[in-house]
Amino acid sequence: MNREGGYRRLWVFDFDGTLSSIVPDRNAARLHPASRALLKDLAKDPRNRVAVLSSRALDDLCSRLTIPGLFLGGVSGLEWRLPAGHRISPGEAAERKLEEVRESALPGLARLSAFPGVDLEDKRWSVAVHFRRVLPEALSMLRPLILDLKSRGGIRIFEGPAVADVQFFPSANKSFGVRRLCRVLKLDPAAGQIFYAGDDENDAMAMRWVISKKGTAVVVGDRIRVRGARYVDGPPDLARVVREMAGSAAPGGGATERRTKAG
Ligand SMILES: [Mg+2]
Structure with missing residues (x-):
């Protein structure tokens, strides 16, 4: 379906430690209620493309996210599942x-x-x-x-x-994953419409690329330093900040102003 009218925006979230709190047993990781509500609301707006990009295997990730309308990326974006259920594999x-x-x-x-x-x-x-x-x-x-x-x-x-x-596939980091998704979506990354939230070094690679394309990055927690990123302390805080941004009139608008942290 072609959804013309208004800008499109791509929202990408890491899963563990970003949309879910870190738990000792990784099998017990669950989407935080604030994240669930956020993803649902974002996915409802036809101007948004909403993706969760994880280093987990795709099936594992899919079992933890049952919200309709999401793009799900497993193994750092080597494999994707599109909202209608179609899968894209590496070839x-x-x-x-x-x-x-x-x-x-x-x-x-x-x-x-x-x-x-x-x-x-x-x-x-x-x-x-x-x-x-x-x-x-x-x-x-x-x-x-x-x-x-x-x-x-x-x-x-x-x-x-x-x-x-x-x-085993060194080019498969999350920066690669986001770029691959942009190609699938035929989205011009340079248009500054990409948002990325994550918490580890793999996410940081994607965030640096997103920022270089005039997009917005949010670091959850304090494990990584990304110049130009905004920092939040957990899933509820992330949801609040994203809602602020989603409510702004256009990409690059007031609510996307970056608070930087020296690194
Ligand atoms: Mg993580």
Whole structure:
């Protein structure tokens, strides 16, 4: 359906730690009620395109977001599910490359999975190494095993406080994911109509790109520093700020004024 009249705006949100509060068990992560209400309201306005972009596998993400009208991106945007249910996958060449890189990483992954307290979550295009349950004194022995994977070609690692995301498709970060979505939507990123909210280093890459395109970025929490971004302290605060922005007359309008934080 063509929805002419008025500007279009793309709203992109990370899931864990952004729309949901961080919980010790990642399987228990739930959309915050304030986020649910926000996504529903945004998706109702035909001028908006609303996306949730996660490093979780697409099926996992879909099971946590049952609101109609959303664009859902899994594995940092390698796979997308469009509002009508159609899925976009990365393509055959990417699949072949993936198999090669996975093969070379197998021995390293086997060592990691044998490490006491480590929980490996295989998302096919990436493996999350969860180490929340590793004893603090053992962490210094775990880190070299993770870094050893990095020495193999074609692997990129995003390290967080309780998880390291080992990516077999290095170009698949969230900046890549947002750009891919823009192409799908035929949206000109330079028009300054992109909003991005997130909380970790993978999100920061997307945020820097969004800001370079005159868009707006909001950091949830204080784990990352992004020049030109606005900072909020959790999902309810994010919802409040986004509602302010959504109510402004046009992109770049008063409510999108950025409060910067020196980094
Ligand atoms: Mg997050």
